[in-house]
Amino acid sequence: MSATTAASAPVLTSTPIALPPPSSFARRFAHNPTAMVSLILLTLIVLVAVFAPYLAPHDPARSSLRNILKPPSAMYLLGSDDLGRDVLSRLIFASRLSLVASVQAVAIALGIGLPLGLISGYVGGWVDTIIMRFNDALMSFPALILAVVIVGLLGPSLTNAMTAIGLVYAPRIMRVVRASTLSVRQEVYITAARATGCGDARIIMRHVLPNVTGPLVVQATVLMGQALLAEAGLSFLGLGVQPPEASWGAILGTAFPYMAQSPVPTIAAGLVISVTVLCFNLIGDGIRDSVGRMRRAGD
Amino acid sequence: MAFTNDAALLEVNDLVVQFPSPNGWLTVVDKVSFSVGRNDIVCVVGESGSGKSVTMQAAVGLVQPKGGRVTSGSVHFEGQELIGMGNRQLNRIRGNAIGFIFQEPMSSLNPAYTVGEQIAEVVRRHRGASRRDAWKRAVEMLDRVNIASAASRAHDYPHQFSGGMRQRVMIAMAIACDPKLLIADEPTTSLDVTIQSLILELIRELQRESGMSVLFITHDLGVVADIARSVVVMYGAQVVESASVEDLFRAPKHPYTGGLLEAMPQVALERGHDPVAIPGTVAQAHAWPSGCRFNPRCVFRQDGVCTTAPIVLSRDDHGLVRCARSSELRGVLAGMGIRQLGSAA
Numbered sequence: 285m286s287a288t289t290a291a292s293a294p295v296l297t298s299t300p301i302a303l304p305p306p307s308s309f310a311r312r313f314a315h316n317p318t319a320m321v322s323l324i325l326l327t328l329i330v331l332v333a334v335f336a337p338y339l340a341p342h343d344p345a346r347s348s349l350r351n352i353l354k355p356p357s358a359m360y361l362l363g364s365d366d367l368g369r370d371v372l373s374r375l376i377f378a379s380r381l382s383l384v385a386s387v388q389a390v391a392i393a394l395g396i397g398l399p400l401g402l403i404s405g406y407v408g409g410w411v412d413t414i415i416m417r418f419n420d421a422l423m424s425f426p427a428l429i430l431a432v433v434i435v436g437l438l439g440p441s442l443t444n445a446m447t448a449i450g451l452v453y454a455p456r457i458m459r460v461v462r463a464s465t466l467s468v469r470q471e472v473y474i475t476a477a478r479a480t481g482c483g484d485a486r487i488i489m490r491h492v493l494p495n496v497t498g499p500l501v502v503q504a505t506v507l508m509g510q511a512l513l514a515e516a517g518l519s520f521l522g523l524g525v526q527p528p529e530a531s532w533g534a535i536l537g538t539a540f541p542y543m544a545q546s547p548v549p550t551i552a553a554g555l556v557i558s559v560t561v562l563c564f565n566l567i568g569d570g571i572r573d574s575v576g577r578m579r580r581a582g583d
Numbered sequence: 584m585a586f587t588n589d590a591a592l593l594e595v596n597d598l599v600v601q602f603p604s605p606n607g608w609l610t611v612v613d614k615v616s617f618s619v620g621r622n623d624i625v626c627v628v629g630e631s632g633s634g635k636s637v638t639m640q641a642a643v644g645l646v647q648p649k650g651g652r653v654t655s656g657s658v659h660f661e662g663q664e665l666i667g668m669g670n671r672q673l674n675r676i677r678g679n680a681i682g683f684i685f686q687e688p689m690s691s692l693n694p695a696y697t698v699g700e701q702i703a704e705v706v707r708r709h710r711g712a713s714r715r716d717a718w719k720r721a722v723e724m725l726d727r728v729n730i731a732s733a734a735s736r737a738h739d740y741p742h743q744f745s746g747g748m749r750q751r752v753m754i755a756m757a758i759a760c761d762p763k764l765l766i767a768d769e770p771t772t773s774l775d776v777t778i779q780s781l782i783l784e785l786i787r788e789l790q791r792e793s794g795m796s797v798l799f800i801t802h803d804l805g806v807v808a809d810i811a812r813s814v815v816v817m818y819g820a821q822v823v824e825s826a827s828v829e830d831l832f833r834a835p836k837h838p839y840t841g842g843l844l845e846a847m848p849q850v851a852l853e854r855g856h857d858p859v860a861i862p863g864t865v866a867q868a869h870a871w872p873s874g875c876r877f878n879p880r881c882v883f884r885q886d887g888v889c890t891t892a893p894i895v896l897s898r899d900d901h902g903l904v905r906c907a908r909s910s911e912l913r914g915v916l917a918g919m920g921i922r923q924l925g926s927a928a
Contacts, residue, residue: 472691478645479685480678480705480756483670490704494695 312574319570322563329560333379342370344377345528353546363548365538371549374530375556381531382512382560385446385524389511390504392450397457398500402488404458405465416462419455427452428517435523442515442531445524449514453507460503464496471495498572505568509561516557532557591618591659592796593642593764598656598666600634600641602649609868612638613820614656616896619764624790624797626807626828628843629817630865635800636686638817639766643681644673661763679709682757682795686769688749692741698725698752699737702759709760724755728785747778751785758789765790766798771806783810804847808832816840819876820868826902834917836904838881841919850921875907883912 313319332339341361348368356363362371404415422430427449434448468474469492477491516533518524525531530538532553539549600612612634619625627635640646642658642665658665660681665673677683685691693701702721706712712720718737725733728751741749750770757765767786771779787810790797799810807814807828814831816824816839824837835841842861844850851858863880866872872879874890881889888907896905906912 472685472687473693475640475645475648476683476685476691476753477693478648478677479643479683481674481676481708482678483674491693491695495693 309574313570316570316573318566319573322566322570325559326563326567329379329556329563330383332376333383336376336380340370340373340376342373344369344373344530346370353542355546356548362552363546365535365546365549366542371535371539371552374535375532375552378530378532378535379556381442381525381529382515382533382557385442385515385531386508386511386564388443389446389449389453389515390507392447393453393457393507393511394504396451396454398461400454401458401461402465402492402496405462406469406484406488406492412462415458419458422452423455423459425452428514431514431518432521432523435518440523440526442519442525442529445515445518446511449511449518452514453511456507457500457503460499461496464499465492468492468495501571502568505564505571508564508568512557512561532560590621592621592623592661593619593798594657594659595638595642596657596659598638598641598658599654600637600646600651601654602637602646602651604869606869608652608654611651611820611868612641615817615820615822616656617815617822617825619796619798621763621796622790622794624787624799624810624812625815626799626801626811626813627815627817628801628804628807630802632865632868633817634820635817636768639768639798639800643677643683643766644668644670675709678705678757678762679760680763682760682762682765684750684753684757684765684767684770686772688746688753688770688773691753692749694741697738697740698744702737702752702756705756706759720759721755724759725752727758727789728752728755730755747774747782750774750778750782754782754785754789758793758795761793762795764796764798766800768800769802770799772801772803779806780809786810804843805849816843819865819871821876821905822896822903823877823905824903830901833920834901834913835920836899836902836909836913836916837877837906838883838912838916839877841916842880842882844919844921853921875905883908883915 346369348364351360351364351368353366354360354364354368360370360372362375365371365374400415400419404412430452431445431448434451435445438444438447474487474491477487482491513533515524515531516536519531519534520537525534527534536550536553536557539546539553543550595618596616597614598612598616599610599614601608601610603609615634615638617625617627627638629635637646637651640649641651641653644665646653653666656666660676663676665676692698696704699718699721702724703714703717706717706720707714710717710720722733722737725737730736730748730751736744741752744752753770765786770786771782774782783806786797786799789795797810799806801807811828813827814825815822816831816837818839824831824835824840826836831840832844835844839861842859845859846861848858861880866876866879872890874892875881875884875894878884878889884890885908894905894907896903897909899909
């Protein structure tokens with residue numbers, strides 16, 4: 285951490301009493317090239333999603349029966365699919381659905397898993413037992429099957445599919461948060477916080493939560509990628525996104541059977557999914573390495 | 584004498600604390616009583632496992648979250664009963680009127696916040712100070728505990744400090760709200776001797792300036808001689824002796840205290856022999872011997888007298904002692920005492 289100290293020193297000596305710098309986290313993150321490249325890539329993907337109508341060369345839903353399964357050309361940069369729709373345009377528009385769907389699923393997983401994990405780990409006792417047995421039951425189902433059941437109950441739509449994925453992933457978040465909370469709870473600084481007059485709620489929010497963010501962020505970003513894949517699976521089964529709209533997974537699903545005749549759409553969709561998932565994971569690693577808890581070996 | 588002080592700041596009476604174990608509830612603090620006057624420094628001495636830390640933590644309600652329970656006794660702080668007080672009220676006292684310093688400076692600061700933020704948080708919560716004022720106070724406190732260039736160091740995270748520095752930060756946090764009582768739980772144990780004496784000097788200096796009382800837990804008699812005004816010696820979850828620091832060192836009344844003095848290298852050196860260790864180890868809480876809990880290790884043990892009935896804490900004109908043979912051993916034990924207190928420190 286000598287770099288941080290050196291970087292902060294000139295700023296601080298200029299004023300005798302300065303407030304804490306706005307974010308030393310951002311500075312550390314910016315010094316991590318892998319994470320920065322991933323962040324830039326992901327930002328590009330997000331920008332593509334935002335400006336899809338301006339970037340897409342064709343209407344993603346317009347089919348042309350005379351141009352079925354065309355190889356890449358000036359007209360169709362990534363070729364056309366089995367209904368003669370432009371694959372590039374579809375991928376560009378699909379980024380909107382895919383990104384929002386993953387964020388939605390992970391947000392639901394976090395919204396359920398984080399508070400329950402914190403409570404379960406911090407309170408312990410019978411509260412923990414009840415939450416964890418429920419958790420075990422949920423985890424013992426195969427994730428996709430459970431999602432299929434939930435979508436079956438709620439009706440097929442992308443929102444319902446991602447709610448289902450979020451529910452299915454909540455136990456994973458919960459487990460990670462609970463495990464970290466259990467170890468953080470034993471730390472002397474928790475007792476010390478109590479000795480300075482912190483109540484339970486404050487201890488959880490101010491002292492436990494920041495110290496479980498490392499593993500949590502990693503888990504959440506991994507889940508972003510997995511949610512993207514799960515969405516692809518559900519959409520492939522017709523339980524997620526409904527035609528004519530498309531997500532990356534749906535495009536991959538429709539292109540896959542024609543891979544022998546026209547490999548480019550499959551590869552393109554697969555590549556987009558892989559790169560995005562990789563970006564999420566690498567950003568997660570970058571965040572983990574940059575948050576304010578520096579207790580790894582050698583520090 | 585601490586025990587006769589009516590206007591005591593902190594008065595612990597017959598405190599009993601238990602923790603769960605596979606063998607049922609274990610009594611780890613057994614009817615412990617002592618008091619701390621205003622502007623006083625009291626040391627609680629004892630081996631690991633004698634119940635000294637738990638006593639202090641129980642006094643301010645810190646054992647319940649760890650699974651322990653206070654089964655009886657009372658703790659009066661400025662006339663208020665702390666045992667059974669709700670957490671909401673206790674939280675107004677903890678960190679405000681009572682500061683706490685822990686044994687492990689390496690792990691008692693939250694790694695997620697800068698030290699300045701951690702001190703400022705305590706000030707903001709208890710004093711309702713603005714962010715800026717609280718930060719100012721944090722820097723002021725860091726400066727007060729002799730941290731060089733406090734204004735910039737306040738922005739550093741705990742891992743950027745050494746053990747001694749972290750303990751200074753802990754002290755700064757504990758005294759940031761001008762507590763009336765500072766409870767220091769072996770604050771120097773994990774530090775090297777040089778740093779230890781600097782920290783002791785700092786605590787003494789802060790005490791002198793502010794007039795706060797200090798309750799100092801230690802297992803180092805050298806530290807006791809250095810800092811204490813009165814001493815409570817604990818063994819096997821009980822108080823075995825209590826006296827002013829001069830009386831305790833000059834004429835110990837309990838064989839255990841005598842043994843502790845004999846085991847001090849400084850004392851042994853002065854007398855020209857090797858330190859004499861107390862034989863054996865402390866019994867486990869579930870297996871206290873009957874009679875005097877120290878009897879299996881006591882060189883003055885007399886079967887029948889020491890090994891049957893529990894020994895009561897008796898008072899004489901110099902303090903309290905829990906020994907069946909204290910009056911007959913007075914002469915022998917006094918011989919173990921130290922004339923010059925300074926030589927022990």
